[in-house]
Amino acid sequence: MLGLTLLWGCDPKNATKKPVATTTVPTVSSLPTTTALGDYEGSLGGKYPFLLAINFQNDRAELTGIYYYLSQQKPIRLWGFRASDGEIWLREMNPERPDTVAAGWGQAGKTIQPFAYFRLRLTPQSGLVGTWQAAKSGRQLPAQLKPYAASAPVQKAHVSEQTYFGEFTAPQFTVADMKVTQDLYWVFDIEALSEQKLEELREEHRNHESGSYQGYGGIDSRVTYNDRGLLSVALRDEYTAANVNSRFWSVIVDLRTGETLGVDEIDPARKAAFLAACNAKLQQQIATYLDPSAEDSEEQDSTDVAGLRSQRIGPDNPPGDMLLEDGQISFDHSVEYENMSNFTRKIYAQQFRLSFTFAEMGRLLKPQSPLRRLL
Structure with missing residues (x-):
């Protein structure tokens, strides 16, 4: 984590101190005709x-x-x-x-x-x-x-972090384009990321202060790509009850528009080819994972072996969670089969990511996709 805390309302360095003046707030009786937007x-x-x-x-x-x-x-x-x-x-x-x-x-x-x-x-x-x-x-x-008007296309975002209640953190990003900065603020707002209200997070913090180790554990974030007007962030959070349950997901934003990007950047005319390529990569990964001769191979339960071998990617089961990293774009396949244990589900989390080089993706993207900046 970045470990940076935003100090709200801090004075600019060396600002001249003046006596506190009594301020009378003016009334708002009618909307002015000119706009300040x-x-x-x-x-x-x-x-x-x-x-x-x-x-x-x-x-x-x-x-x-x-x-x-x-x-x-x-x-x-x-x-x-x-x-x-x-x-x-x-x-x-x-x-x-x-x-x-x-x-x-x-x-x-x-x-x-x-x-x-x-x-x-x-x-x-x-x-x-x-x-x-x-x-x-x-x-x-x-x-x-x-x-103000930006003089050049945005290339990178500045990265910082906001801490809430002395415990929970959320990444923050700024660019010269203020509309996009605001879009980034809301995409990475802690309530949106944690799927909890601020008051709920405050109560979680109170519980932790009282000695409880259960409840919401916060968000970890990692910037995986930040260049060519594209930002990719990998996120993880966890919740502790009888077991520790983790959630993994990614967010990719076009820094020149503020729009989030996902699997819909694939050209519809190339979707079948994309799904076939994903399935081929998945089958190769599963075969390697189950190979008993592999150096780190472990004995597999027959239910899990059959469950992994049943995995397929197609129109009814497309991949998700796109992540952008140096040199590659990957998609996650979430393994699901009957009688899969919660323990096994945790082991398989993010285990089967399907990676494409930028060159491979170039043949599959929409003609106007922002991801083409990577080529």
Whole structure:
């Protein structure tokens, strides 16, 4: 694991400290006629460059967005609104408590939350200008932003990691294209990966703190490819009850569109050839696995031998879980047969991955598939 923790609301290095000022939040009475939606690049105090996107505005003038400092490359979600006078308020969201976004603007009589916020106005040049303030310390810096457009196609993503409740981690990725950065944020959101709500993870953490070794054990991630505008990540998590049960899966993202990629990148006209090639590779792997003369061969139960020999790949049983690595693309065949024990299922997990070289895949992909960048 990467072992990096995102520090939300941290002050840029050496920011000038100012006294905490009482802030009155303006009312939102009507939606301004101009829009602030878009991607921006700018800096704080002319020293700390960052990229920011405002990507959503509803009919109540609420806004959502995302930003990151170029020096840190860690995405920070934003929530806010446009006031009736056109001023834009955006505050950082607590990744562990996103439901608290409406609190803590620093106004009199309310608890000040340790998250920074922006107060901005649109400029005649379609940029934004205003201030950034750390809600906890009161430090302020001038913020100036202009419209941003990427100058070159994305090649790689910057890799970091977010830790939740001091225990559970999820990978995070940023690119210069802010729309794709947001797409990556949600693809690798911990709730999506773990299939659990934040409150459920919080309760799991409490149980672990009390000494329980059971429950959800978290996510391990490994970047297997990150180049040519393609990102591939192998993931694993586990849950401990009477037994330890692990789950393995992969995610591949086109870094130039934010779209996830899978087996549907195979040209429909070449699908039969692809399935036949997968089945041939599978039968070869099974024969090698069952070969009694192999150096690491172990005696096999007759049920398991018959079950492995019955495995086939075809239109009704295609492979899944595509993984991209240097020099190859692989697909997983999940072994399943009658009377297979849970112990044997764990042994076979990820045991039969069907690997294709980039050249082999080139004959099978759709003409416009992003995976053709690998050829």
